[in-house]
Amino acid sequence: xxxxxxxxxxxxxxxxxxxxxxxxxxxxxxxxxxxxxxxxxxxxxxxxxxxxxxxxxxxxxxxxxxxxxxxxxxxxxxxxxxxxxxxxxxxxxxxxxxxxxxxxxxxxxxxxxxxxxxxxxxxxxxxxxxxxxxxxxxxxxxxxxxxxxxxxxxxxxxxxxxxxxxxxxxxxxxxxxxxxxxxxxxxxxxxxxxxxxxxx
Numbered sequence: 174x175x176x177x178x179x180x181x182x183x184x185x186x187x188x189x190x191x192x193x194x195x196x197x198x199x200x201x202x203x204x205x206x207x208x209x210x211x212x213x214x215x216x217x218x219x220x221x222x223x224x225x226x227x228x229x230x231x232x233x234x235x236x237x238x239x240x241x242x243x244x245x246x247x248x249x250x251x252x253x254x255x256x257x258x259x260x261x262x263x264x265x266x267x268x269x270x271x272x273x274x275x276x277x278x279x280x281x282x283x284x285x286x287x288x289x290x291x292x293x294x295x296x297x298x299x300x301x302x303x304x305x306x307x308x309x310x311x312x313x314x315x316x317x318x319x320x321x322x323x324x325x326x327x328x329x330x331x332x333x334x335x336x337x338x339x340x341x342x343x344x345x346x347x348x349x350x351x352x353x354x355x356x357x358x359x360x361x362x363x364x365x366x367x368x369x370x371x372x373x
Protein backbone atom coordinates (compact mmCIF):
# COMPACT_ATOMS: atom_id res chain seq x y z
CA UNK A 174 0.00 0.00 0.00
CA UNK A 175 1.23 3.47 -0.74
CA UNK A 176 0.25 6.93 0.43
CA UNK A 177 0.26 10.10 -1.58
CA UNK A 178 -0.45 13.39 0.12
CA UNK A 179 -2.89 15.77 -1.53
CA UNK A 180 -3.67 19.34 -0.56
CA UNK A 181 -6.88 21.29 -0.33
CA UNK A 182 -7.21 25.04 0.25
CA UNK A 183 -9.67 24.53 3.09
CA UNK A 184 -7.50 22.07 4.99
CA UNK A 185 -4.53 23.03 7.19
CA UNK A 186 -2.80 19.73 6.47
CA UNK A 187 -2.66 17.27 3.55
CA UNK A 188 -5.03 14.31 4.08
CA UNK A 189 -3.67 10.86 3.23
CA UNK A 190 -4.74 9.23 0.00
CA UNK A 191 -4.31 5.51 -0.59
CA UNK A 192 -3.99 4.55 -4.25
CA UNK A 193 -4.13 0.86 -5.17
CA UNK A 194 -5.42 1.03 -8.73
CA UNK A 195 -4.35 -0.86 -11.87
CA UNK A 196 -2.20 -3.23 -9.86
CA UNK A 197 -0.14 -5.94 -11.55
CA UNK A 198 -1.25 -8.56 -10.84
CA UNK A 199 -4.71 -7.04 -10.22
CA UNK A 200 -6.24 -7.16 -6.76
CA UNK A 201 -9.00 -9.76 -6.51
CA UNK A 202 -10.01 -9.28 -2.89
CA UNK A 203 -10.10 -6.32 -0.54
CA UNK A 204 -7.65 -7.15 2.25
CA UNK A 205 -8.72 -6.84 5.88
CA UNK A 206 -5.61 -4.71 6.39
CA UNK A 207 -7.51 -1.84 4.76
CA UNK A 208 -9.41 -1.49 8.02
CA UNK A 209 -6.24 -0.18 9.65
CA UNK A 210 -6.18 2.91 7.42
CA UNK A 211 -7.99 5.04 9.98
CA UNK A 212 -6.67 8.36 8.60
CA UNK A 213 -7.46 7.57 4.97
CA UNK A 214 -9.89 10.00 3.30
CA UNK A 215 -9.61 8.79 -0.32
CA UNK A 216 -9.24 5.09 -1.06
CA UNK A 217 -8.82 4.08 -4.70
CA UNK A 218 -9.08 0.42 -5.66
CA UNK A 219 -10.18 0.99 -9.24
CA UNK A 220 -9.11 -1.04 -12.27
CA UNK A 221 -8.68 -4.34 -10.49
CA UNK A 222 -10.62 -7.64 -10.36
CA UNK A 223 -12.49 -7.10 -7.09
CA UNK A 224 -15.80 -8.96 -6.98
CA UNK A 225 -17.06 -8.04 -3.53
CA UNK A 226 -16.83 -5.05 -1.20
CA UNK A 227 -15.40 -6.21 2.11
CA UNK A 228 -16.31 -4.57 5.47
CA UNK A 229 -14.90 -1.07 5.76
CA UNK A 230 -14.97 -0.86 9.53
CA UNK A 231 -12.06 1.22 10.79
CA UNK A 232 -11.98 3.64 7.86
CA UNK A 233 -13.48 6.28 10.11
CA UNK A 234 -12.35 9.25 8.00
CA UNK A 235 -13.12 7.91 4.53
CA UNK A 236 -14.80 10.47 2.27
CA UNK A 237 -14.11 9.12 -1.23
CA UNK A 238 -14.25 5.45 -2.20
CA UNK A 239 -13.21 4.62 -5.77
CA UNK A 240 -14.07 1.11 -6.97
CA UNK A 241 -14.52 1.76 -10.69
CA UNK A 242 -13.56 -0.85 -13.30
CA UNK A 243 -13.89 -3.94 -11.15
CA UNK A 244 -16.28 -6.92 -11.12
CA UNK A 245 -18.58 -5.79 -8.31
CA UNK A 246 -22.22 -6.90 -8.47
CA UNK A 247 -23.58 -5.75 -5.10
CA UNK A 248 -23.02 -2.71 -2.91
CA UNK A 249 -22.58 -4.61 0.33
CA UNK A 250 -20.72 -3.78 3.53
CA UNK A 251 -20.95 0.01 3.30
CA UNK A 252 -22.30 0.39 6.83
CA UNK A 253 -18.82 1.07 8.19
CA UNK A 254 -18.58 4.39 6.33
CA UNK A 255 -22.15 5.69 6.56
CA UNK A 256 -21.13 8.62 8.75
CA UNK A 257 -18.32 9.91 6.53
CA UNK A 258 -18.55 8.80 2.88
CA UNK A 259 -19.29 11.71 0.53
CA UNK A 260 -18.37 10.25 -2.86
CA UNK A 261 -18.80 6.72 -4.20
CA UNK A 262 -17.26 5.89 -7.58
CA UNK A 263 -18.51 2.52 -8.88
CA UNK A 264 -18.59 3.02 -12.65
CA UNK A 265 -17.73 0.13 -14.97
CA UNK A 266 -18.87 -2.70 -12.71
CA UNK A 267 -21.73 -5.24 -12.84
CA UNK A 268 -24.15 -3.51 -10.47
CA UNK A 269 -27.88 -4.03 -11.12
CA UNK A 270 -29.31 -2.93 -7.75
CA UNK A 271 -28.53 0.08 -5.58
CA UNK A 272 -29.41 -1.60 -2.30
CA UNK A 273 -26.98 -0.43 0.37
CA UNK A 274 -26.50 3.09 -0.95
CA UNK A 275 -29.55 4.48 0.86
CA UNK A 276 -27.72 4.35 4.21
CA UNK A 277 -24.96 6.73 3.03
CA UNK A 278 -26.57 9.87 4.43
CA UNK A 279 -23.54 12.10 3.74
CA UNK A 280 -23.25 11.08 0.07
CA UNK A 281 -22.90 14.00 -2.35
CA UNK A 282 -21.60 12.26 -5.48
CA UNK A 283 -22.48 8.87 -6.96
CA UNK A 284 -20.69 7.81 -10.14
CA UNK A 285 -22.42 4.63 -11.33
CA UNK A 286 -22.01 4.75 -15.09
CA UNK A 287 -21.65 1.66 -17.28
CA UNK A 288 -23.28 -0.79 -14.92
CA UNK A 289 -26.44 -2.88 -15.40
CA UNK A 290 -29.12 -0.69 -13.83
CA UNK A 291 -32.27 -1.13 -15.90
CA UNK A 292 -35.08 -0.24 -13.51
CA UNK A 293 -35.79 3.41 -12.69
CA UNK A 294 -37.27 2.38 -9.36
CA UNK A 295 -33.78 1.45 -8.18
CA UNK A 296 -33.28 5.22 -7.98
CA UNK A 297 -35.93 5.40 -5.26
CA UNK A 298 -33.19 4.27 -2.92
CA UNK A 299 -31.49 7.63 -3.49
CA UNK A 300 -34.54 9.72 -2.69
CA UNK A 301 -33.74 10.17 1.00
CA UNK A 302 -30.10 11.14 0.39
CA UNK A 303 -30.71 14.86 0.88
CA UNK A 304 -27.08 15.83 0.22
CA UNK A 305 -26.78 13.95 -3.07
CA UNK A 306 -26.16 16.53 -5.79
CA UNK A 307 -24.38 14.69 -8.60
CA UNK A 308 -25.34 11.39 -10.24
CA UNK A 309 -23.76 9.63 -13.22
CA UNK A 310 -25.73 6.87 -14.95
CA UNK A 311 -24.38 6.99 -18.52
CA UNK A 312 -24.00 3.54 -20.05
CA UNK A 313 -26.65 1.81 -17.94
CA UNK A 314 -29.66 0.26 -19.74
CA UNK A 315 -31.97 2.99 -18.40
CA UNK A 316 -29.72 5.48 -20.21
CA UNK A 317 -28.79 3.61 -23.38
CA UNK A 318 -32.36 2.54 -24.12
CA UNK A 319 -33.71 6.09 -23.76
CA UNK A 320 -34.22 8.49 -26.65
CA UNK A 321 -31.82 11.44 -26.52
CA UNK A 322 -31.17 10.95 -22.80
CA UNK A 323 -28.88 13.98 -22.54
CA UNK A 324 -31.37 16.39 -24.08
CA UNK A 325 -32.75 18.96 -21.65
CA UNK A 326 -36.17 17.85 -20.45
CA UNK A 327 -35.85 14.36 -21.98
CA UNK A 328 -38.06 11.55 -20.70
CA UNK A 329 -35.03 9.93 -19.13
CA UNK A 330 -33.90 13.02 -17.24
CA UNK A 331 -37.40 13.74 -15.96
CA UNK A 332 -37.88 10.17 -14.78
CA UNK A 333 -34.62 10.33 -12.86
CA UNK A 334 -35.43 13.72 -11.36
CA UNK A 335 -38.88 12.52 -10.34
CA UNK A 336 -37.15 10.02 -8.08
CA UNK A 337 -34.07 12.06 -7.14
CA UNK A 338 -35.26 15.70 -7.16
CA UNK A 339 -32.36 17.01 -5.08
CA UNK A 340 -29.81 16.53 -7.89
CA UNK A 341 -27.89 19.55 -9.16
CA UNK A 342 -26.12 17.65 -11.94
CA UNK A 343 -27.16 14.53 -13.87
CA UNK A 344 -24.72 12.77 -16.20
CA UNK A 345 -22.44 15.79 -16.16
CA UNK A 346 -25.20 18.20 -17.19
CA UNK A 347 -26.63 20.78 -14.73
CA UNK A 348 -30.27 20.29 -13.82
CA UNK A 349 -32.44 23.25 -14.80
CA UNK A 350 -35.24 24.66 -12.70
CA UNK A 351 -37.63 23.91 -15.57
CA UNK A 352 -36.67 20.23 -15.54
CA UNK A 353 -37.06 20.03 -11.79
CA UNK A 354 -40.52 21.61 -11.90
CA UNK A 355 -41.67 19.42 -14.78
CA UNK A 356 -40.42 16.26 -13.11
CA UNK A 357 -42.33 17.12 -9.95
CA UNK A 358 -45.62 17.08 -11.87
CA UNK A 359 -45.15 13.62 -13.38
CA UNK A 360 -47.54 10.88 -12.38
CA UNK A 361 -45.86 7.74 -11.01
CA UNK A 362 -45.42 5.16 -13.76
CA UNK A 363 -47.09 1.75 -13.39
CA UNK A 364 -44.73 -0.82 -11.88
CA UNK A 365 -44.38 -2.76 -15.12
CA UNK A 366 -43.27 0.38 -16.96
CA UNK A 367 -40.47 1.54 -14.70
CA UNK A 368 -37.67 0.12 -16.84
CA UNK A 369 -38.36 2.76 -19.45
CA UNK A 370 -41.50 4.42 -20.74
CA UNK A 371 -42.05 7.44 -22.91
CA UNK A 372 -43.78 10.29 -21.13
CA UNK A 373 -45.39 11.62 -24.29
